[in-house]
Amino acid sequence: MKGVRELFEIIKTVSESLAGLLREYYGDTAYSEVMGLGVTGDVSRRIDLVAEEHAVEELRKTGLDLWVVSEEKGLYRLSEKPDYVVLIDPLDGSLNYSVGIPFASVSLALFPYQQLNLETIPQEAVGVVENIFTREWYGVVGREVYVEGRLVETYPAQRTGIASVYFDTIEDLKNLRDLFRNRGWNLRLRVYGSASLESAYASVGKIDHFISLTKKLRNTDIVVGYLIASRLGASVTGDVSPSKVFTSNVTTVGRIAISPPERLIGITSLNELGQ
Numbered sequence: 019m020k021g022v023r024e025l026f027e028i029i030k031t032v033s034e035s036l037a038g039l040l041r042e043y044y045g046d047t048a049y050s051e052v053m054g055l056g057v058t059g060d061v062s063r064r065i066d067l068v069a070e071e072h073a074v075e076e077l078r079k080t081g082l083d084l085w086v087v088s089e090e091k092g093l094y095r096l097s098e099k100p101d102y103v104v105l106i107d108p109l110d111g112s113l114n115y116s117v118g119i120p121f122a123s124v125s126l127a128l129f130p131y132q133q134l135n136l137e138t139i140p141q142e143a144v145g146v147v148e149n150i151f152t153r154e155w156y157g158v159v160g161r162e163v164y165v166e167g168r169l170v171e172t173y174p175a176q177r178t179g180i181a182s183v184y185f186d187t188i189e190d191l192k193n194l195r196d197l198f199r200n201r202g203w204n205l206r207l208r209v210y211g212s213a214s215l216e217s218a219y220a221s222v223g224k225i226d227h228f229i230s231l232t233k234k235l236r237n238t239d240i241v242v243g244y245l246i247a248s249r250l251g252a253s254v255t256g257d258v259s260p261s262k263v264f265t266s267n268v269t270t271v272g273r274i275a276i277s278p279p280e281r282l283i284g285i286t287s288l289n290e291l292g293q
Contacts, residue, residue, distance in 0.1 A: 019101060019130075020082075022160035026144040029104075029126050030157065032076045036108055036124045037150045039072050040065070040115070044150075050116035056090040058236060058268055063116055066090055069108035073126070077104060085131070089238055089268055100131045103266055107238040109150075111212035120151040125214035127158075127241040129264055139260045145242040147218045156218040158245040165222055173250045173279055174223040179204030181227035182216040190231050193291050203281065217243025220276040221252050229275045229283070231291055237263040237271055244276075253282040 020028075043049050049065035056062045070090045077086055083097035086104045104126060109115060111122030127145030141160065148155040157164040164170065181198075185191050191207075198205040208225070210216055213235060220228035221243045228243065241263055247254050257272025273291075275283040 022142055022144050025102075025128055025142075026146070026157060026159045028080050028082070029128050029144055030146050030155075032073060032080070033124050033126055033146045033148045033155070035076050036069060036073050037148050037153070040069060040109060040122070040124070040150045043068070044115065044120070045118065057092040058089050060089070062090050063112055065115065066109055066112050069124075070106075073106050073108040073124075077106075084128075085266055087238065087266060087268060089236065092268060093266055102128050103131055103134060103264070104128045105238050105241045105264075107214055107236075110214040110239060111210075114211045115150075119211070121210050121212055121215075122150050123212045123215040124148045124150060125238065125242055127245065133264060135261050135265055137259070137261055139245065139248050140264060143245055143264075145245050147214045147242045149215060156215075156222060156242065156246060158242060158249060161249060163222070163246050163249045170222060170250065173252055176223070177204075177278065178224070178226055179206045180208050180225040181205055181229060182208050182210060182220070182225055183227070184209065184213070184230040184232050184235070186232050190291055194229070194231075197283075197287055197291065201281075213239040214242060217276055218246060221246035221250060223250075223252075223278065226281065227275060227277045227283075229288075229291075231273055231288075233257075233270060233272050235271050235274060237265060237269050240271055240274065247276050251279050253277040253279055255283040255285055255288050 083101045086094040107125040115122040129140040129143040133140040146157040256274035
């Protein structure tokens with residue numbers, strides 16, 4: 019078994035390779051072709067499949083005994099007896115990418131197979147979310163959090179008032195507005211289109227809130243943001259739990275809110291918002 023720092027370097031190398039490939043293919047309309055549906059039921063474009071195949075092959079080359087979990091084809095058993103499980107979203111924001119909006123990311127997280135489906139967050143987990151276009155990245159190395167190579171030890175004190183919110187109905191949004199008003203919080207709504215990046219932003223305090231009320235968010239989307247939030251002490255409310263996230267299949271995690279430590283949304287409020 020390798021140390022967390024060595025494992026992180028492996029994952030970061032795969033992330034950089036994948037992001038480079040996606041920059042190379044960006045703007046080629048042939049890769050926007052819809053090829054069918056993935057295991058999650060979402061539309062799969064050619065670029066989604068190409069990205070997934072590239073990521074899996076790069077992980078295969080590492081020589082680690084792995085199972086890889088991804089959104090297009092599900093579970094890849096690269097070893098009969100794995101030491102690690104890798105959760106990947108090779109292209110989070112594929113719609114943005116396909117229509118020429120340069121906001122999308124690559125997300126990978128690795129944790130020991132022995133810590134699969136436990137009720138606690140794996141202590142030896144590593145992960146990275148990388149913006150394909152700006153190359154900014156957010157990483158977890160065991161207990162440590164890094165933003166573009168800089169060690170971050172505490173959640174910042176400054177607040178932006180920005181909330182990234184995914185919702186199904188205007189009523190959900192109105193209820194959220196009222197909740198914020200009643201608590202004296204600012205609400206500056208932004209929806210960027212890459213949940214992996216947005217959850218990471220909220221986990222390090224770049225935005226105040228990442229909120230998903232749709233019940234469609236998957237573990238491969240949220241895993242790195244969830245890890246960072248747990249390390250820095252950000253508030254996490256909702257249906258999400260370690261046993262739902264650190265699995266050997268793609269799962270939906272339900273409603274979730276990642277917020278500053280002193281601005282806990284509360285499970286009752288979150289459930290009411292998504293009624």
